[in-house]
Amino acid sequence: MYGLIGKLNIAPGRRGDVVQALVEGTKGMPGCLSYVIAEDAMDANAIWVTEVWDRKESHQASLTLPAVQEAIAHVRPHITGFGERFETVPVGGPGLPTAG
């Protein structure tokens, strides 16, 4: 599996829009096992995206999906910067296929 944890800084007042666009635009991505869009609890202008994919190539391929490109185009003007970003190798846990 392939995982990403990333923080996005969002223009003041735009976080709700961005979150909704991402929720809408990330449905039905092939190979996507989990994609959680979350507001930072302490920073009103930040969101976290935590992703789990069957493999890295699926993540890369997702970026060319029409719905994803639409979401990116929608949110890009409201992104003021990128914060932390970590690559991971998910192993398992409740909510993942391998959790058994």
Added chain:
Amino acid sequence: MYGLIGKLNIAPGRRGDVVQALVEGTKGMPGCLSYVIAEDAMDANAIWVTEVWDRKESHQASLTLPAVQEAIAHVRPHITGFGERFETVPVGGPGLPTAG
């Protein structure tokens, strides 16, 4: 919803053990919507845990579950420190109940 993103630093050579103990010990936790245990792709002695709960109280209650306490007792001697920790408010996304 209530979310946590946290990094644990693990003693050299112990990461596999710790990951497996966490995978085993976190099954069937009430209110847990997602709990992903992942190896850091760049740091051989670190893991990430990303959690989504229906509410914060469910997370707190989980710490008293026998299986969770067993897992904590098992992994604690191998934890060399705590890294980044972020609290979030998950909104939705593929893999979560609200994703529709």
